[in-house]
Amino acid sequence: MTDNTVPCSLIADAADPAAIARAADVLRAGGLVAFPTETVYGLGADATSDAACAAIYAAKDRPEFNPLIVHVADAAAAAGYAEITALGRRLMDAFWPGPLTVVLPRRADCRLSRLVSAGLDTVAMRAPDHAVGQALLKASGLPIAAPSANRSGRMSPTQALHVAASLPGPDQGGPEIILDGGACPVGLESTVVDATGDRPVILRPGGLSREDIEAVCGTDGTVAEAHEIGPGGPRSPGMLARHYAPSKRLRLNALSAEPGEALLGFGPDAPEGTMNLSAAGNTTEAAANLFAMLHDLDGGPAPAIAVMPIPDRGLGRAINDRLIRAARTEDTES
Numbered sequence: 001m002t003d004n005t006v007p008c009s010l011i012a013d014a015a016d017p018a019a020i021a022r023a024a025d026v027l028r029a030g031g032l033v034a035f036p037t038e039t040v041y042g043l044g045a046d047a048t049s050d051a052a053c054a055a056i057y058a059a060k061d062r063p064e065f066n067p068l069i070v071h072v073a074d075a076a077a078a079a080g081y082a083e084i085t086a087l088g089r090r091l092m093d094a095f096w097p098g099p100l101t102v103v104l105p106r107r108a109d110c111r112l113s114r115l116v117s118a119g120l121d122t123v124a125m126r127a128p129d130h131a132v133g134q135a136l137l138k139a140s141g142l143p144i145a146a147p148s149a150n151r152s153g154r155m156s157p158t159q160a161l162h163v164a165a166s167l168p169g170p171d172q173g174g175p176e177i178i179l180d181g182g183a184c185p186v187g188l189e190s191t192v193v194d195a196t197g198d199r200p201v202i203l204r205p206g207g208l209s210r211e212d213i214e215a216v217c218g219t220d221g222t223v224a225e226a227h228e229i230g231p232g233g234p235r236s237p238g239m240l241a242r243h244y245a246p247s248k249r250l251r252l253n254a255l256s257a258e259p260g261e262a263l264l265g266f267g268p269d270a271p272e273g274t275m276n277l278s279a280a281g282n283t284t285e286a287a288a289n290l291f292a293m294l295h296d297l298d299g300g301p302a303p304a305i306a307v308m309p310i311p312d313r314g315l316g317r318a319i320n321d322r323l324i325r326a327a328r329t330e331d332t333e334s
Contacts, residue, residue, distance in 0.1 A: 008161070008164050010164070010169075010170070010175070010176065010177055010178055011160050011161075011164060011178045011180050012177055012178065012179055012180065013180055014035070014036065014132040014135075014179040014180055014181040015181075019177070019179060020132070020135050020136060020139050020179070021139060022177060023035065023136055023139075023140075023177050023179055024136060024139035024140040024141075026176045026177055027044060027045065027046050027052075027136075027140045027142055027144065028046070028140060028141075028142065030045075030046060030049055030051055030052045030055075031045075031052070031055075031170075031175075031176045032044065032045050032052075032055055032056065032059060032170075032173075032174065032175040032176060033045075033136070033175055033176065033177055033178075033179065034149040034157075034160070034163045034167070034175040034177070034178040034179065035132055035133060035136050035146070035178075035179040035181070036130060036132050036133065036160070036179060036180070036181035036182070036184055037071075037128040037129075037130045037132075037133045037146075037184065038098070038099060038128060038129045038130045038133075038184060038185050038186045038207070039099050039128075039184060039186045039187070039188060039189050039190050039206070039207050040148045040149075040156040040157055040158055040184050040187070040188070040189055040291065041148065041149040041156075041157040041158065041159075041160065041162065041163050041178075041184065042071070042133075042144075042146030042147065042148060042149055043056055043059065043060065043146055043147060043148070043149035043150075043163075043167070043175060044071070044136070044144040044145065044146040045144065045145050045146070046140075046142050046143075046144070046145070047068070047070045047071075047112050047113060047116055047142065047143040047144055047145035048111050048112055048113060048142065048143065049113060050113045050114070050115055052113075052145075053068060053113045053115040053116055053145050054115060055173060056068065056145060056146075056147065057115070058173050059167055059168060059173050059174050059175070060147065060150070060151060060152045060167070061151060061152045062147065062152040063152070064115070064118065065118050065119065066118055067116060067117055067118040067120060067122075067123075067124055068115070068116040068118075068124070068145040068146070068147055069101050069124045069125070069126055069145070069146060069147060069190070069192075070112060070116055070123060070124065070125050070126075070143050070144070070145050070146075071125075071126060071127070071128055071133060071137065071143065071144045071145075071146050072125055072126075072127055072137065072143050072144075073127060073134060073137045073138065074096065074097070074127050075089070075092040075093070075096060075127070077127075077143070078092070078102075078104070078125045078127070080107075080111075081106070081107060081110045081111065081112050081123060081125070081143065082104035082105060082106060082107060082110070082123050082125055083104060083105040083106070083107055084104060085104060085105070085195050085196060085197075086198075087195040087197070087198060087199070087200060087217070088102050088104050088195035090216060090217065091193060091195055091200070091213070091216065091217070092127075094216045095208060095212070095216075096126070096127040097127040097128055097129035097130075097134070098127070098129045098207075098208065099126075099129070099186050099188070099189075099190040099191060099206060099207030099208050100126060100190055100191050100193065100207075100208045101124050101125065101126040101190045101191065101192040101193070101204075101206075102124070102125055102126065102193055102195045103122050103123070103124045103125075103192060103193065103194045103195060103196060103203065104122060104123060104125060104195055104196060105121060105122055105123075105196055106121055106122060106123045110123065112143065112145075113145070115145075116145050122194075122196060124192060126190055130181065130184075131181075132179055132181040136179070148189060149162075149163040149166070149167060149175070149178075150162070150163070150166040150167065151166050151167065153245055154166060154245060154246075154247075155245065155246055155291050155294050155295055155298070155326070156188075156189060156291050157291070157295075158183055158184040158187050158288075158291045158292050158295075159182075159183055159184075159292060159295075160178050160179075160180035160181075162291070162292075162295055163175070163178050164178060183288075183292065184288075185288060186207040186287065186288060187207075187287050187288035187289060187290055187291060187292070188206050188207045188287045188288075188290065188291075188315065188318050188319070188322065189204070189206045189207065190204075190206045190207055190208070191204065191205055191206035191207060191208040191209075191213070191318070192204040192206065193213065199217075200213060200217050204321070205317045205318035205321045206318050207287065207315070207318065209314045209315055209317070209318075210317060211314065245325070245326040245327075245328075246294050246295075246297070246298035246305060246326065247298055248297075248298055248302075248303060248304050248305050249303070249304040249305070250304070250305050250306075250307065250323070250326050250327040251304065251305070251306045251307070251327070252306075252307050252309075252323055252324070252327050253307070253308075253309045254306035254307060254308060254309075255308065255309075256271065256306075257306050258304075258306065260302060260303050260304050261302055261303075261304045261305060261306040262275070262297045262300055262302035262304070262305050262306070263275075263305075263306050263307075263308065264276075264277065264293055264294070264297060264305060264306065264307045264308065265277065265279075265308050266278060266281065266286060266307075266308045266309065266310055267279070267280075267281035267308070268280070268281060269308075270308060275293050275296065275297065277289050277290060277293060277310075277319075281311075283310070283311065283313065283314045283315040283316040283319065284314070284315050286310065286315070286316070286319055287315040287318065287319055290319055290322065294326075307323055310323070
C-alpha cells in the first residue's frame with residue numbers, strides 16, 4: 001500500500017449510469033479512470049492524448065519504454081488505428097471481445113499518442129469482454145489506453161479496493177473515479193500475441209491459453225521466451241523480469257509452509273485450512289483467484305508467502321509466468 005492512496009469515497013457503482021457518464025467526462029477532460037474488465041482492473045486514459053497517457057505512466061511510476069494496451073470496442077474500431085493483418089483478423093474474429101491483446105502495425109495516419117507504442121511502430125489493442133468496459137468506451141467515444149490499475153511491478157487488481165490501496169489519490173495524479181464492477185472473472189491479464197507477421201508469437205501468456213490460440217491458428221506458432229526483451233525494449237506489456245509482486249517474499253513450488261510463511265495451496269493435496277487457488281486442481285479457477293488471494297495473504301500476518309506447484313498447462317502457464325516474475329528480486333515494470 002502506498003501513502004496518499006485513493007480515497008474509498010472515489011469508488012462508484014459501475015451499475016449506475018451516472019457513474020459511467022461521470023467517468024466518460026473525466027476521460028474526455030484528460031483525467032484518469034480505473035475500471036473493471038474481465039481480466040483485471042485497468043487505469044484508463046484518452047489514448048489519443050499525450051498528456052493523458054503520460055499521466056498513466058506517472059500515476060503507476062511505470063517505465064516509459066513499456067507499451068500501453070489500447071482498448072477499443074471491436075475490430076472495426078481497431079482498424080482506425082492499426083493495419084489489420086490476416087493473422088490479426090483471424091485472432092480478432094475468434095477471440096474478440098475477450099482476454100486477447102493483438103499487436104499490429106500502426107497505421108501511417110494513426111491518431112493514437114506515440115506514448116502508447118513506447119517508440120515502436122506497432123500498437124497493442126484489445127476489445128474487453130466486460131459490460132462496464134464496453135459502456136465506458138461507448139460513453140466516452142474514445143480509444144482507452146489502460147494498463148493494470150496498480151503501482152508498477154506490484155500485484156494486479158481484481159477488485160476495486162485493490163485499486164484504491166495501490167494507486168495515489170487524484171491530488172497526487174491518480175484516478176479521479178474508480179468504477180466498481182465487482183471481481184474480475186478471468187483474474188489474469190490478457191494474453192498478448194504479436195500478429196504483425198504470418199505466425200503468431202505469444203509475447204505474454206494470460207487469460208487465453210496457448211491451446212486456444214493453436215486451435216485457431218495451428219501449431220506452427222512460435223511462443224516467445226517469457227523474459228525476452230530484445231534490443232528495442234519490451235515489445236509488449238508484462239515482458240520485463242520482475243512484475244506482479246506482493247510486498248512480501250514469495251517462494252514457489254512449496255509443498256508446505258516453512259516458519260513465517262503463509263501457504264497458498266493448489267489442488268486436493270493442499271493442507272486443510274490452507275487458502276487454496278482451486279481445491280479441484282482447475283487452472284481456470286486458480287487464475288481467477290490468483291491476485292485476490294495474493295492480495296489477502298500480502299495483507300496478512302505472515303511475513304512471507306509460499307505457493308504450491310501449479311501445473312504448466314492451460315492457464316497454468318500464465319499463472320506460473322506471473323509467479324516467477326513476482327518472486328524475482330530485480331527489475332520492475334507493469
